[in-house]
Amino acid sequence: MKISIGAPALVFFMPAVAFATDPPSFSDTYIGYRYSNSFSDPGKPQDIGKNILQVTHVSSYALGQQFANLDVFKSDHNDLRENSDSGATEVYLTYRNQLQYGRVFGRPLAFGPVRDVALSLGFDWNTKDNAFQSRKRMLVVGPTIKVTVPVGFLDVSLYYAREWNHCGLDVCDQPPNHSWMVFDPFFQANVNWGLPFTVADNPMKFQGFISVNGEKGKDYRNNPTSAERLMRTSLMTDVGRFTSLKKNVLWVGPGYEYWRNKFGNSKGYGIDVNALSINLEWHL
Numbered sequence: 001m002k003i004s005i006g007a008p009a010l011v012f013f014m015p016a017v018a019f020a021t022d023p024p025s026f027s028d029t030y031i032g033y034r035y036s037n038s039f040s041d042p043g044k045p046q047d048i049g050k051n052i053l054q055v056t057h058v059s060s061y062a063l064g065q066q067f068a069n070l071d072v073f074k075s076d077h078n079d080l081r082e083n084s085d086s087g088a089t090e091v092y093l094t095y096r097n098q099l100q101y102g103r104v105f106g107r108p109l110a111f112g113p114v115r116d117v118a119l120s121l122g123f124d125w126n127t128k129d130n131a132f133q134s135r136k137r138m139l140v141v142g143p144t145i146k147v148t149v150p151v152g153f154l155d156v157s158l159y160y161a162r163e164w165n166h167c168g169l170d171v172c173d174q175p176p177n178h179s180w181m182v183f184d185p186f187f188q189a190n191v192n193w194g195l196p197f198t199v200a201d202n203p204m205k206f207q208g209f210i211s212v213n214g215e216k217g218k219d220y221r222n223n224p225t226s227a228e229r230l231m232r233t234s235l236m237t238d239v240g241r242f243t244s245l246k247k248n249v250l251w252v253g254p255g256y257e258y259w260r261n262k263f264g265n266s267k268g269y270g271i272d273v274n275a276l277s278i279n280l281e282w283h284l
Helices: 100-104
Strands: 027-039 048-061 065-075 089-100 115-127 137-147 154-164 179-184 187-197 203-211 228-238 249-260 273-283
Touching: 027 249, 065 115, 089 100, 089 137, 100 228, 228 273
Parallel strands: none
Antiparallel strands: 027 048, 027 273, 048 065, 065 089, 089 115, 115 137, 137 154, 154 179, 154 187, 187 203, 203 228, 228 249, 249 273
16 A cells, blocks of 8 residues: 555636626635545545535735635544544645735736736645644645636646645565655646626526646655646535525535545555535635
């Protein structure tokens, strides 16, 4: 069995906002939920059901915009908490900050299809209570191109990334293996989008991200890591018109996650994911 080398990679992902240029200010906070019984993790031959509670905030400020996302994953019996018969719990926090040229200097750096550029900085942090005991810490920095779209947003980023992590398995404590790792620096390419539209006067949005991580050197057992590809999308419907709720309060829709070489693994069980999910968002 090859040892997993990370935790779910979450990237700068904003909810769809219906504007083509940046307004003076904006802010959105929502509580989300998604579920699938088709997730998988490296080293595990069975599919894993996971309930995922999400709290997300995105807002602008004087110099740009910021994004924070907290995911709490609760696994089923195919991914157990250490020394327990109940499913493992994982907490994953992501933060990104964009220093946007147009907000810093008073006018956007626009050319061709580009409406502005930004310098993005941020971190990922996780902890999980299964036997592997992931403790991911990752820093990222790099340019973001904000592409012109009729409504919503489309961001393309290239990050320079560095990851620190932990392996709690007994095999990782046996030399020449490692229980704590500082991986080689790597590049991460991201495409993030939120595109609103209407069908029969009902608001909808297609949103998601694609993330490609380069190789990160050796893993805990001195095996070479592989390039990693992750896509997570959802097609959401604003159900406010069918209820007494206002617009942009409750969104519901299907989602899909595609993951290859999960955490940089290239061999073994559970390294590829094809998971359909049900997604909900409650905007505050």
